Amino acid sequence: MATSAQDGTQDAVNVRKAVHQFGYRRSADQDARNIVRRPVVVVGAGPVGLAAAIDLGQRGVAVVLIDDADRIGEGSRGICWSKRTLEICDRLGVGEKLVAQGVTWKLGKVFSGDDLVFAFDLLPEEGHKMPAFINLQQYYLEKALCDRVAEIDAIDLRWKNKLSGIEPHNDHVRLTIDTPDGPYALEASWLIAADGARSTARDLLGLTFSGVTFEDKFLIADIKMAADFPTERRFWFDPSFHAGQSALMHRQPDNVWRIDLQLGPEADVVEEQKPERVTARLKRMLGDLAFTIEWISIYRFNCRRLDRFVHGRVVFVGDAAHQVSPFGARGANSGIQDAENLAWKLAAVIKGEAGASLIDTYERERIQAADENIAHSTRSTDFIAPHSPAERALRNAVLALAPKVDFARRMINSGRLSVATVYDTPLSTPDESAFGGGAKLGAPLPDAPVRKRDGDDSHLLQEIAGEFTLLYVKNGALPELPDGIRTACIGEDVIDTTGALAQRLDATPGAAYLLRPDQHLAARWRHVDAAKVAAARNRAMGRAG
Amino acid sequence: MTKLITQLQFVDPDAAYVTLVEARRGLSVEAAAELDTKLVLLLANHIGDIDVLREAIALAKGG
Ligand SMILES: Cc1cc2nc3c(=O)[nH]c(=O)nc-3n(C[C@H](O)[C@H](O)[C@H](O)COP(=O)(O)OP(=O)(O)OC[C@H]3O[C@@H](n4cnc5c(N)ncnc54)[C@H](O)[C@@H]3O)c2cc1C
Numbered sequence: 001m002a003t004s005a006q007d008g009t010q011d012a013v014n015v016r017k018a019v020h021q022f023g024y025r026r027s028a029d030q031d032a033r034n035i036v037r038r039p040v041v042v043v044g045a046g047p048v049g050l051a052a053a054i055d056l057g058q059r060g061v062a063v064v065l066i067d068d069a070d071r072i073g074e075g076s077r078g079i080c081w082s083k084r085t086l087e088i089c090d091r092l093g094v095g096e097k098l099v100a101q102g103v104t105w106k107l108g109k110v111f112s113g114d115d116l117v118f119a120f121d122l123l124p125e126e127g128h129k130m131p132a133f134i135n136l137q138q139y140y141l142e143k144a145l146c147d148r149v150a151e152i153d154a155i156d157l158r159w160k161n162k163l164s165g166i167e168p169h170n171d172h173v174r175l176t177i178d179t180p181d182g183p184y185a186l187e188a189s190w191l192i193a194a195d196g197a198r199s200t201a202r203d204l205l206g207l208t209f210s211g212v213t214f215e216d217k218f219l220i221a222d223i224k225m226a227a228d229f230p231t232e233r234r235f236w237f238d239p240s241f242h243a244g245q246s247a248l249m250h251r252q253p254d255n256v257w258r259i260d261l262q263l264g265p266e267a268d269v270v271e272e273q274k275p276e277r278v279t280a281r282l283k284r285m286l287g288d289l290a291f292t293i294e295w296i297s298i299y300r301f302n303c304r305r306l307d308r309f310v311h312g313r314v315v316f317v318g319d320a321a322h323q324v325s326p327f328g329a330r331g332a333n334s335g336i337q338d339a340e341n342l343a344w345k346l347a348a349v350i351k352g353e354a355g356a357s358l359i360d361t362y363e364r365e366r367i368q369a370a371d372e373n374i375a376h377s378t379r380s381t382d383f384i385a386p387h388s389p390a391e392r393a394l395r396n397a398v399l400a401l402a403p404k405v406d407f408a409r410r411m412i413n414s415g416r417l418s419v420a421t422v423y424d425t426p427l428s429t430p431d432e433s434a435f436g437g438g439a440k441l442g443a444p445l446p447d448a449p450v451r452k453r454d455g456d457d458s459h460l461l462q463e464i465a466g467e468f469t470l471l472y473v474k475n476g477a478l479p480e481l482p483d484g485i486r487t488a489c490i491g492e493d494v495i496d497t498t499g500a501l502a503q504r505l506d507a508t509p510g511a512a513y514l515l516r517p518d519q520h521l522a523a524r525w526r527h528v529d530a531a532k533v534a535a536a537r538n539r540a541m542g543r544a545g
Numbered sequence: 546m547t548k549l550i551t552q553l554q555f556v557d558p559d560a561a562y563v564t565l566v567e568a569r570r571g572l573s574v575e576a577a578a579e580l581d582t583k584l585v586l587l588l589a590n591h592i593g594d595i596d597v598l599r600e601a602i603a604l605a606k607g608g
Contacts, residue, residue, distance in 0.1 A: 376559070379559045379562070379563050382563065382566055383562065386566075387570065388569075388570075388571070388572070389573075389574045390569045390572045390573060390574050390576070390577030391566055391569060391570065393574065393577065394562075394565055394566060394569060394577075395566075398562070401604075401605075404551070404604060404607075405551035405604070406551055406552045406553055407551060407552065407553040407554065407555070407558065410553045410558045411558045411559070411561070411562045413559055413562065416559065
């Protein structure tokens with residue numbers, strides 16, 4: 001506690017500690033006489049590759065997951081995990097662990113100068129299993145996912161395996177993988193490229209990754225301090241402690257706080273990372289509070305994406321496919337949603353239940369999501385870091401009007417936080433009757449508290465996870481449904497203890513809802529009809545109606 | 546009796562803001578001010594209500 005900022009910083013700054021160290025192990029594939037063919041190889045064990053591998057593994061698909069590193073390292077990357085990501089992680093077996101480890105929050109406050117001008121509540125509704133957001137260091141999320149990978153026999157995780165070559169063929173790709181023992185060749189019916197913003201797979205295929213780079217530089221500091229600031233996202237435009245620029249402060253577990261300070265386009269990257277300089281900036285913000293610096297970095301942000309995410313048998317996910325600025329926490333959150341969108345589809349294709357064209361719908365749905373995320377992140381960054389004095393004047397006028405008028409408050413944009421995309425997709429069957437409530441066709445079903453047959457309390461999403469499910473309200477006997485559709489009767493299998501379920505789904509007697517394996521709503525009817533359910537399921541599997 | 550609506554009227558306020566920002570992208574402060582002045586005239590005429598105009602001026606001028 002007595003450590004002053006100066007004392008602590010010198011050794012603490014960016015001394016890379018492995019949060020977790022794994023080992024390289026030689027695989028039998030390296031000694032095989034003929035090149036081995038695997039159904040799926042995932043390259044990159046970041047949050048997105050790990051999530052994809054777990055989802056496929058849970059579906060019984062054998063996955064080889066390779067990563068060029070052999071450790072989870074420290075560093076300032078993702079901290080905010082959205083409700084939808086947590087719901088997915090719950091299905092992947094780590095959701096509750098993450099929530100227990102993380103810091104739960106839902107309130108955001110925006111200051112102009114030193115005055116509060118706007119506050120938002122991201123989850124005004126009760127009865128969801130998962131909170132609006134948790135904050136947790138990305139390395140803890142990766143560690144939790146790695147631990148989960150270790151429990152799944154279908155996943156073969158190979159550290160220090162670096163992708164260095166791709167030879168595309170019609171029904172597979174041939175990969176060259178470098179290891180400490182030298183390179184080996186491996187074939188994959190499908191390659192999932194989850195190798196991050198500097199994707200090797202993208203380079204090897206010669207694909208362009210275009211978009212905008214923002215000129216402004218941002219100092220990102222993770223610091224340790226015992227402070228009793230509220231567990232809220234706090235954002236300042238032009239505060240007196242950092243005049244003319246923006247600042248963000250957010251709590252993480254372990255008494256660690258994320259601080260982002262905008263530095264402008266001219267900032268000197270080397271000078272600005274010097275501990276004495278950073279400490280001086282932080283002291284202006286924090287006054288006499290004692291703190292130590294965990295990690296310092298300077299970023300410039302990009303918003304860009306690949307034109308297409310599917311290139312023959314190579315499918316791009318996460319930062320390899322798209323990149324956004326962090327305001328809005330849309331990076332890894334959207335990447336994990338890519339993984340969940342792809343996993344059930346690829347599993348169905350590999351098992352011969354669907355044709356390869358189902359993978360094209362991954363591209364369609366997730367490009368829609370990427371464009372939404374890029375648009376939001378770009379608008380936020382435009383507001384936070386105006387490109388010119390003329391743009392700054394408009395931004396400042398909005399801030400100046402904000403204390404007086406509602407519409408200006410609503411234009412203040414310090415980041416619009418990640419929410420799930422409502423897919424506008426050929427996989428959905430258009431509604432034939434009107435439905436109210438919060439549930440939307442193409443969106444993940446809203447959660448609600450339920451009681452199960454055995455009397456245990458649960459939540460709706462937990463009870464409809466993983467496979468096609470017909471959720472229905474009893475009204476006479478259920479007609480015989482096609483194979484491969486699980487059923488859940490509202491009132492029997494899932495009892496609506498609070499009325500929230502009926503209200504959110506606008507569930508009337510006889511109503512039925514067809515959920516995709518990723519819990520997105522594919523079709524709904526006021527009255528079940530076996531033929532309609534079969535047609536909707538076929539449609540959601542990408543087969544002709 | 547106030548007539549000026551200050552509640553948000555746009556369905557998507559971010560889209561409205563970005564439209565205004567994009568209109569001035571690449572402009573100098575002077576050129577943007579000229580654009581703004583023309584916009585004020587166009588929108589003031591569109592509203593066509595002198596009371597609303599006076600109220601908006603007072604609000605914009607006040608501190
Ligand atoms: C300051 C900052 C704050 C952020 N905050 C948030 C946030 O709050 N919420 C959020 O959702 N996102 C946030 N992000 C974004 C988030 O960190 C990324 O979107 C996320 O890491 C992307 O995950 P990924 O798995 O696609 O790629 P990565 O995490 O980059 O993982 C790629 C993996 O591939 C491996 N790899 C690379 N090349 C090869 C190769 N040739 N062979 C084998 N392996 C290879 C790498 O070693 C790495 O393990 C933030 C980012 C920054 C910089």
